Amino acid sequence: MEELKKKLLAYFTDLTIQIHDDYRMCINTQKETVVSLLNYLKNMGYEHFALLSCIDWIDKGEFELIYILSAYMEVCDKYQEKEQGIIIIKARISRDDAKVISVINVFENAEPYERELHEMFGIKFEGHPRLTPLMLEREYEIPPFRKDFDTLKYVDNTFGKIPSIEERKANYERT
Secondary structure, eight states: OHHHHHHHHHHOSSOEEEEEETTEEEEEEOGGGHHHHHHHHHHTTOOEEEEEEEEEEGGGTEEEEEEEEEOOOSSSSSOOHHHHOEEEEEEEEESTTOEEEOOTTTOGGGHHHHHHHHHHHOOEEETOSOOOOSSOSSOOSSOTTSTTOOHHHHHHHHHTTSOOHHHHHHHHHHO
């Protein structure tokens, strides 16, 4: 991991890199660097895009996007050093203008992750060909995974209008 860190710092100017143990590297960067960084790492053999996730830092007015990469195993009986490595890339974006360039041109399997984050956090992935709903049946004023989404209000508005069993029973007995 130390050798990879040296190569990354020689090639990119805006990275902060921490190696947490022998096989886990965390890279903090700007949102504008993510696509080229993922391309670079993919060309270095980290071709397994494992996950894209998000943290809502509401107090800071930011979302933190988290991309996780690893390498596929080449030999079936023993892991190579690179294959044991996990690379975590973090980039922050504004909550108020939640936009970032899509990475599906680098990793096609990022497509459902970007759709999910668009739907649940309201993040716009520029260049994504179809940011259509993935799981939700309706639109929300505030996307449901944002920390300012009022779950209690949603539950009350959605389920508070459903009559209780006793109310249904009484209505049934009247008819």
